[in-house]
Amino acid sequence: MTRTISRSEFLQGRFSGKNRPLRPPWSVADERFLELCNQCGDCKKHCPTRIIQSGRGNYPLIDFKRGECLFCAECVDACQTGALRRDTKSPAWSISASIDSERCLAHKSIECRACFDPCERRAIEMQYRVGAIAIPLLDAQLCNGCGACYAPCPVDAIEIRIPVEVAA
Ligand code: SF4
């Protein structure tokens, strides 16, 4: 099960119930994360793209408006508390992007491919149509949730889907 968070929730770190805040990659389950993380900020200091920011209670959160995740694991290496644990068999996280067609300019017949160009995974494909503007289609199976498409969208049409955490 996934839940899409609004842009304001995303940037302010407002989450509720069992919905998982967007922590740095390879974070342990959120309940355990809050026990282990001592808010030292080491992950934030080491992130080369500066996408780790301090959220509520000074706990780290990801802000894709600042850039993308490189999956370099510098944050994991910097974390001394075990709140971030890299398992090479598991992906960094289970998030994926989606496109809100109500907001997307291309869906309103305005030429735009701002999300397409930064996607190195080619998870976004431009669908060309005879006599019409090409529209972006996003394949959630190919998306690794790097967030590279998020900031370039001029109308905030990219949404980040965060799985609801089943067990903490
Ligand atoms: S993996 Fe690298 S780029 Fe991604 S959040 Fe951690 S330090 Fe930043």
Ligand code: SF4
């Ligand atoms: S989050 Fe990354 S992989 Fe997914 S569609 Fe956007 S740019 Fe592509």
